[in-house]
Amino acid sequence: MKEKTLRTLSWGWWLKNLVTNKNNLYTIIAIVFTLLIIGVLNNTLDNYQIRIFNLCAIYIILALSMNLINGFVGLFSLGHAGFMAIGAYTCALLTMSPEVKQMNFFLKPIVPWLANVQLPFPAGVLIAGIMAAVAGALIGAPVLRLKDDYLAIATLGFAEIIRIVFTNLQSITNGALGLKGLPNTVNVWWTWGIAIATIIFMILLIKGSYGKAFKAIREDEIAAEAMGISLFKHKMMAFVIGSFLAGVGGALLGHLMGTIDPLMFRFLLTFNIVLIVVFGGIGSITGNVISAVIVTIMMEILRVLDGKMDFGFIEIQGIPGLRMVMFSLILMIVILYWQRGLMGTKEFSWSWLGKISRRVVFRTKDC
Amino acid sequence: MAILKTDNITMQFGGLTAVSDLKIELEKNQIAGLIGPNGAGKTTAFNMITGVYVPTKGKIFYNDMDITMKKPHEITKLGIARTFQNIRLFKELSVLDNVFVANHLRLKSNWVSSVIRTPQYTLKEKEMHEKSLDLLEKVGLIDVKDEDSYSLPYGMQRRLEIARALATKPEVLLLDEPAAGMNPQESQDLMSFISRIRDEFNLTILMIEHHMQVVMGICEKIYVLDYGVTIAQGNPFEIQNNQKVIEAYLGVD
Ligand SMILES: Nc1ncnc2c1ncn2[C@@H]1O[C@H](COP(=O)(O)OP(=O)(O)O)[C@@H](O)[C@H]1O
Ligand SMILES: [Mg+2]
Numbered sequence: 001m002k003e004k005t006l007r008t009l010s011w012g013w014w015l016k017n018l019v020t021n022k023n024n025l026y027t028i029i030a031i032v033f034t035l036l037i038i039g040v041l042n043n044t045l046d047n048y049q050i051r052i053f054n055l056c057a058i059y060i061i062l063a064l065s066m067n068l069i070n071g072f073v074g075l076f077s078l079g080h081a082g083f084m085a086i087g088a089y090t091c092a093l094l095t096m097s098p099e100v101k102q103m104n105f106f107l108k109p110i111v112p113w114l115a116n117v118q119l120p121f122p123a124g125v126l127i128a129g130i131m132a133a134v135a136g137a138l139i140g141a142p143v144l145r146l147k148d149d150y151l152a153i154a155t156l157g158f159a160e161i162i163r164i165v166f167t168n169l170q171s172i173t174n175g176a177l178g179l180k181g182l183p184n185t186v187n188v189w190w191t192w193g194i195a196i197a198t199i200i201f202m203i204l205l206i207k208g209s210y211g212k213a214f215k216a217i218r219e220d221e222i223a224a225e226a227m228g229i230s231l232f233k234h235k236m237m238a239f240v241i242g243s244f245l246a247g248v249g250g251a252l253l254g255h256l257m258g259t260i261d262p263l264m265f266r267f268l269l270t271f272n273i274v275l276i277v278v279f280g281g282i283g284s285i286t287g288n289v290i291s292a293v294i295v296t297i298m299m300e301i302l303r304v305l306d307g308k309m310d311f312g313f314i315e316i317q318g319i320p321g322l323r324m325v326m327f328s329l330i331l332m333i334v335i336l337y338w339q340r341g342l343m344g345t346k347e348f349s350w351s352w353l354g355k356i357s358r359r360v361v362f363r364t365k366d367c
Numbered sequence: 368m369a370i371l372k373t374d375n376i377t378m379q380f381g382g383l384t385a386v387s388d389l390k391i392e393l394e395k396n397q398i399a400g401l402i403g404p405n406g407a408g409k410t411t412a413f414n415m416i417t418g419v420y421v422p423t424k425g426k427i428f429y430n431d432m433d434i435t436m437k438k439p440h441e442i443t444k445l446g447i448a449r450t451f452q453n454i455r456l457f458k459e460l461s462v463l464d465n466v467f468v469a470n471h472l473r474l475k476s477n478w479v480s481s482v483i484r485t486p487q488y489t490l491k492e493k494e495m496h497e498k499s500l501d502l503l504e505k506v507g508l509i510d511v512k513d514e515d516s517y518s519l520p521y522g523m524q525r526r527l528e529i530a531r532a533l534a535t536k537p538e539v540l541l542l543d544e545p546a547a548g549m550n551p552q553e554s555q556d557l558m559s560f561i562s563r564i565r566d567e568f569n570l571t572i573l574m575i576e577h578h579m580q581v582v583m584g585i586c587e588k589i590y591v592l593d594y595g596v597t598i599a600q601g602n603p604f605e606i607q608n609n610q611k612v613i614e615a616y617l618g619v620d
Pocket of ligand 2: 409410411452
């Protein structure tokens, strides 16, 4: 009884703390403001632009999930496409209507236990994340004992195995034919809602004691272990959380595209995310959010490179893949001249903004 | 009763026997020294005690508990902390965070409570923060608490490594060449600092040193290793006059 009152009291104190802290208040205002902007954009952008806008949010989720594993804990994991595939297929199979499933599976009928399930979209997304997390736990247990390059090869292998398994599980995944007609449930509220939730989650996780333990592991594994930090437990934790988010991102991506097939989850997809993470700064949440938006939009702008180009005096036939070549070139230049990405490991904070604005104010006063 | 005891531990790397049949016994609140020329096997002995290596042979007891097969983080949790010969700070973390993160092992909340900031977690985090500041105050690093740890001068980095080890709340502290790279005056200061923290934190200390002179004034008991073999042990006076030790240090056959 007494303990219960103590607990409710302290939760009251917790809530009071949340609203009375000035920075928390700023953050809440910023979130409301962002939601307003999203609402405005949702009503002004055309369909094609909305699609890119959604993609930005999805890539924020994916970049942050990879950043947790590769940026904060310093693991060299390249298995993202595998977890995304698990998420995308799980959500698709759980939310498609029995009729659409029947139309898809014309070569070989779908297994009976999946034929008639149809869950609401949020449940599908959640289970997609959980399935990816379970896969993360299963694969993590053996491979997280490996170091650097070995871990990269093992996770890369895992992602390829998932893809090949999915290509061959005809009666569950429809094999190479893929799945068409995923419910058109994704909108900006889903993608950006989950993206904002992911950003807040990551900030709270990284700022806390566990986040510092992750960074300690990244800086020096031997020293971290000597400080009593269990390497395996913390690596596993980050890997499983990261896999969960990758699964959620994969599910959203699948529904945004409306169509999924195993080819979509090649290494190229993981490479895109690596690119965002490196470009934004390995180990910076702020940098990754900014870079996810920039890279996604750039990818679309550079799409013209893959098509026919008419410069008036000369016409170039489209070279498929030129876009990726350009992008890789940009990445190489960034790495060469700007080794730590846009932000390095730095983060945006309200006190930092305060400092900058004071400086600007002082400058203008001086003149 | 010995707080830490190694029972004839041996470490072989392929054909090389880095440490053979090492027998150390530390009494509570003792300061002991492990000395010997380069490559004698001193750091290897530390690595066995702290679980980095599993001894090829022999057993290690801490408060009569067999810890031979335990992992490094478990051993730290039990109460044995260490520093490193080549400083191993968390470079990108601030001085304060280096100490803060060494409190993490005693955090009871799980990661979910850390994300939603439960009252219990918030209180604990505040306590960890205050304890870290307190510790930095005690070791004289409070003025540089917000600096990146790699930007500190060498002597301060060594001190920070000790502070970080202390933050894990050890009973036994192992120091691997804490005076390396210091001039005689700095070494002397460090030695009085070490005996001060022994009293203040109620520690038992085992310290590796390359130079015999540095530890003579502070250690109550000294073990001398040469090519992995314990060639002498005793109090400083006995060691100084031991023929084998003199030969090992002067390189006489
Ligand atoms: N991991 C290892 N693998 C192989 N040989 C090692 C390893 N660690 C130490 N050694 C060897 O063991 C011997 C003792 O090394 P060490 O304990 O570092 O000496 P000290 O600390 O006394 O200078 C050296 O010959 C060293 O080369
Ligand atoms: Mg050594």
